[in-house]
Amino acid sequence: MAFPVPKPTMDTSDPMPTTNTFVRTSHCNDLIDDTCKGTPKPVLCVSVLRADPRSEGGDVNDFAFIMVGEVEVKASDAMQQIGRLSKTKPVSDCRENYVVVVRDDIPQAEDAAKGGDAGKATQLMNDVVGKADSCERGFHGRSLLTKWNNAVKDFASVAAALSSKI
Template sequence: MRNLISLTSFNVLLHVLLLTILSSLNSCSGILDKKDANLIDSTCKHTPYYQLCVSTLRSNPKSSTADVTGLGLIIVGVVKSKSTQALSSINMFLRSKPELKIPLKNCAESYKVVLTADLPEAVEALTKGDPKFAEDGMNDAAREAQSCESGFSLKKSPLTGLNGAVHDLSVVAASIARMLL
């Protein structure tokens, strides 16, 4: 009988101990989540497009374990995706809107520069620890998107949304790179 009471007491103690450990782990997880959120928040506060920065980074699961350089690389990756989407749209519009051929061809050249020069320069610079070149590449990408948009002058650009996204995200990436100087 005494062994049964001891065994029951031991089981209760073991359960309490396990619950305490699990509760502790959940608390630590919450601390880590807050730390990650604080890094994103403090990083994005140094950019001109805070909300865009935060929403872009929080939508990427890799941001939860990234340092500032990693956050910059995530934004650069999104710029690449948006630039690729813009170039694809340009090719579609070249077939469907022949009246916009000249500005669309100029935009295609701009986005080819972004995809073949500016973005690779930024990625290489961030991964090798030379943020000045990353900042330069991303500032150039922002200028290229702006140049594409302004090339439509009197006619409405069918790329306004993508040009704006590429511009703003490029500025965010350049700002993050600047923080690393």
């Protein structure tokens, strides 16, 4: 399994991906479709994997690695938004959660996905879902981060499902 260096380049101004597909082999499309069917967000999964050239000829490990990278993009977007908000307690709590996500959880999940450690990669992505959910709950229904938290939760839940298939 080879992992080229470039990260996916999706539009980060919108927390949900845009489709940027290119021609692939039938086998690759079938594997992506079949693999994504078992995720909580199959349309998101297919869209992201088909848009990323690293998925061509890839396997489930590659797909999990790609999706973890997308979680990093979304978590970084959330961090940027957090930086624009006033320093209230909920915002500070979210910042702490997302610092851990970006600094610790994502790099460890990438290593676990590369190394074929399904349990660790899955647990780390589930932890990310929990941290984004905790951030959202901290605002008690008045969150200014809902769209970013939801994007992180959506991508991380797909990454967890893909990681569990390694």
